[in-house]
Amino acid sequence: GAGVSQSPSNKVTEKGKDVELRCDPISGHTALYWYRQSLGQGLEFLIYFQGNSAPDKSGLPSDRFSAERTGGSVSTLTIQRTQQEDSAVYLCASSLDQIQPQHFGDGTRLSIL
Amino acid sequence: QQQVKQSPQSLIVQKGGISIINCAYENTAFDYFPWYQQFPGKGPALLIAIRPDVSEKKEGRFTISFNKSAKQFSLHIMDSQPGDSATYFCAASMNRGAQKLVFGQGTRLTINP
Secondary structure: OOOOEEEOOEEEEOOOOOEEEEEEOOOOOOEEEEEEEEOOOEEEEEEEEEOOOOOEOOOOOOOOEEEEEOOOOOEEEEEOOOOHHHOEEEEEEEEOOOOOOOEEOOOEEEEEO | OOOEEEEOOEEEEEOOOOEEEEEEEOOOOOOEEEEEEEOOOOOOEEEEEEOOOOOEEEEOOEEEEEEOOOOEEEEEEOOOOHHHOEEEEEEEEOHHHOOOOEEOOOEEEEEEO
C-alpha cells in the first residue's frame, strides 16, 4: 500500500499480558517514529529510528516498553506486563529521511482490561 | 520548555467563516512547525508546515501565520466547510524536523452547515 500500515487495528488484552504492535512504513522511508495518543496526555513521542543509527528512546515511559526495527523497514513495539494506564492509541509515522514530513498510520487502539 | 500550548480546546464556526487556532511555544530551538488534521479513527495527516524564516505560508484555504518574536503561530482556515470538522494539532520540532514532534493538546473544530 501507499501509506503507513499498522496492525492490529484494535487489541484488547488483560492486565499483565505482553503485547506486540506492528508498523510497516512507507517503502523507502528511512525514518520511523512511534507516538502514543491518549485522552489525558495527548500525542506523545515514544521512540525514533533513523537508518542504522542508534534509536532515540527518550520518550519510552518505562522499561516495560521496547521497540525494534528489523532490516530498516518493519518495526515492532512491545509492551511487557501491560497496565491499565497503557490503554491508548499507538501511532507509527515514517518519513523519507530525517528532515522530511512525518506520515502517520491509523494506529493500534490498545485496551487493557 | 518542551511544551506547545494550543487554544482553544474546541471551536464552532459557521460554514463560510474563518477558523483560527493558536499555538505558543517556549523552546527557541524549535525550527519546524507543522499542523496536522485528524478525523475519528484515523491517524493525523499533515496539512501545512512552516519554518521560522518566513512569517506566513498559504496552501489553498489553509494559512499559517508565524510570529517568531512572540513565539506564536496560528492556523487560519478560510471559507470553512463542514468537511473541515476534525481535530487539529499544532506541533514543533528541532533540527529541521529531524527529531520528535512535540504536539499541542489539539482543537476540536466543528463547522456548522
